[in-house]
Amino acid sequence: MIIDLEFFVSILPYLLEGIKITLEVSLTSFIIGFIISSIITPTRIFLKIPFTLPADSYVELIRGTPVLVQLFIIYFGLPSIGIYFDPLWAGIIALGINSGAYQAEIFRSSIKSIPESQYLAAESLGMSNLQIYRYVIFPQAVRIAIPALINELVTLVKESSLVSIIGVTDLMRRGEYIVASTFKAFEVYIVVAIVYFLICYTLSFISRKIEKILKIPGYERS
């Protein structure tokens, strides 16, 4: 097979337009997921069963079903009860709700990973519950959560390609259009894959930098 560089260059501008949509879908759904998880994490940490049930059920249901099914329920299912979204927003909402469950799990496990001894020390100093979480637990939990959160964003970038199925002209959909008109599936999808890889690799790189900045000094020795 001869690599046709000219062809690669000619399709790039059209594909790059799709990156905007891919990033818009990924970032907006990440923010929606962050808001959802910020609301439900405290209920899962501070409340006791049965009050945690709604939040726990949401997390389990979302994590236990494919994101594609969730997307179809929102885009194809909801119109039957009179709720309509355009493809872009259906995609963003589905991925946002999906990501909320995963982010909530990241926050819960990060907070739970702080040793009991930290709570005891803070309590013994006379701190209130609010002070314990604000000054002792959250600053440590956030450091633990950040790599997993950025990993979740990387996952979202990749999962955002699913919105192409419902007609959103993201990076993936644009690739499909080019394949349909040129029949050069191999070359086109390789370029699409490289673009996804570059986005994800950049995010991983940023994650490592943030991790380094937030690392607790001396941690590597213990």
Next chain:
Amino acid sequence: MKEIVRIENLSTGYGKQKVLDNISLKVYEGEKVVIMGPSGSGKSTLLKSIVKLVEPWSGKIFLNGFEVTSPNIDIRKIRQMTGFVFQNYNLFPHMTVLKNILLPLRIVKKMSKENALKQAIKVLKEVNMLEFKDKYPLQLSGGQQQRVAIARALAMNPIVLLLDEPTSALDPDLRDEVLNTLRKIANEGIAMIIVTHEVDFAIDVADRIVFMDKGRILEVGRPREIIYKTKSDMIKRYLKSIHVG
């Protein structure tokens, strides 16, 4: 002499397992009380109960006249009167040494920035750790971390210092630096209740030794009486196990 801690018929435990069985004890102003006993005898639980880090099942605890066990008490106010030092130091690893000490002074004691800083520097000097004030806990040795933990407890100006096996997580060479720090503090007149297996330290510092076994107080007395003259086979066995006698 003024009574600082009074424990009356305290029983408590974890889950369904009873750990303390009908304990009564008084500690007076400036007194140093060492609690000894084999592992699982309830020493640490007793210490934690004093500031309600373990919920009592029955009995009463008074600290400086306030009933700790009363449901109406603001337990945070009680904890502010004590300083607790843990076996594993329990410093906050994301804060510098100085910030570890400043935080409770600022947010619990509500001290001004200036006064909190003065107090923090004073206690860090006392434990010989001022030069490490900008280090993070995990950059320090175990002995240094424990000295910072002692400083953090002292900074609150407690009426009693509660120390839960402060040297048992340390190597022998690091143990001495912590014990020497504690000896120095002991001379300053603050009441101390110390759970430890360090017999020499107990003889040097303690006014009384409380010996516990299976959640009960087996014997209370002056250190030399307990260590050298006890008639209890249990205590003799324990002392032998830690290479004394």
